[in-house]
Amino acid sequence: MGVIRGWAMSFVKTVPVGEAQGLLREQYERFAKSLGLAEPPNLTKAWSLQPEIAKAWLDFGHLAMDRSGLSNKEIELMLTRITHRLKCAYVTRNHAWILWRITGWTKRRVIDVVRKRDWSGLSNREKRLVRLADKICARSHRTNRRDIEGLRRSGLTEAQITAALFLIGWLVSDAVIPNTLGPAPDGFSQDFSSAVDW
Numbered sequence: 299m300g301v302i303r304g305w306a307m308s309f310v311k312t313v314p315v316g317e318a319q320g321l322l323r324e325q326y327e328r329f330a331k332s333l334g335l336a337e338p339p340n341l342t343k344a345w346s347l348q349p350e351i352a353k354a355w356l357d358f359g360h361l362a363m364d365r366s367g368l369s370n371k372e373i374e375l376m377l378t379r380i381t382h383r384l385k386c387a388y389v390t391r392n393h394a395w396i397l398w399r400i401t402g403w404t405k406r407r408v409i410d411v412v413r414k415r416d417w418s419g420l421s422n423r424e425k426r427l428v429r430l431a432d433k434i435c436a437r438s439h440r441t442n443r444r445d446i447e448g449l450r451r452s453g454l455t456e457a458q459i460t461a462a463l464f465l466i467g468w469l470v471s472d473a474v475i476p477n478t479l480g481p482a483p484d485g486f487s488q489d490f491s492s493a494v495d496w
Contacts, residue, residue, distance in 0.1 A: 309480035313346035322349040333486065340481035341388060355475075359468040365461035367454060368427070370400050375424055376431035377469045378412045378493075383435050386473035387494040388481055394490035405489055412493045423452035427462070434463075435470050 315337055318326050326338040333339065345352040363373055374397040381389040390412065398408045410416040414432075417425055426448045434441055449459045483491075 307340060307482050308344040309478070310344060310347065312343045315343075318346065320349075321353060322346055325349055325352065335484075335486060339392065339484050341392075341476050341479065344476070344479035344481040355468075355471070359465070359472070362461050362465035362468050365457065366465050367458040368462060368465070371397070372424055372427050373465070373469075374400065375411070375420070375428050376466065377472060379414070379428045379432050380435045380466070380469045381473040382412050382414075382493065383432055384470065384473035384477070385496050386477050388476040388483060389472055390493055391487040391490045392484055394493045395487040398490070409490065409493045412490075413495055426452050431466050431469065434466050435473075 313322060315326055325342055329338045329342045330336065342352075366373075368376075374393055378390060378393050378397055381393065394408050394412050397403070397412070398405055401408070403411075407416070411420070417428070420428070430441075430445050430449070433445065446459060449462065450456075454462060
């Protein structure tokens with residue numbers, strides 16, 4: 299395991315990029331290319347001993363995203379809220395960076411939204427989705443019919459609501475899995491370190 303500024307690359311052993319084969323090599327190449335990086339993100343390296351499990355997990359998340367009818371911005375808003383709430387520094391930083399890229403907001407604006415300081419400018423639908431994601435990740439047992447009715451009023455169909463609820467569960471796992479694998483922070487998202495305020 300390598301070390302970056304005192305941070306072990308991962309809590310588990312990883313397959314070096316140059317030694318990756320088959321599905322893992324495809325994952326390394328696809329994730330690096332999709333983010334415009336020379337190397338894959340550290341989370342991809344952290345799951346390198348189980349690329350098939352990672353693929354199944356990612357396929358589930360992508361299916362829920364596709365079926366939910368939500369925009370990339372709405373998904374990133376929910377994801378960054380959940381990962382901030384669950385104190386996953388790795389995903390909060392990286393997806394704050396992605397949110398910045400897709401919205402065109404200033405870095406300060408992204409950080410304020412992620413840290414729940416300023417939601418002005420978000421649509422009512424975006425606010426409902428983020429509030430529900432926040433509620434489910436912290437107190438899922440308190441979800442009620444009013445929460446779901448709010449999604450209906452936001453224009454989601456019953457099938458999209460069901461997919462969105464599966465998606466929120468998957469987004470919660472997108473905080474838990476990196477926290478337990480322990481990947482080092484990625485350099486590309488260092489400008490969003492202040493989004494991690496705990």
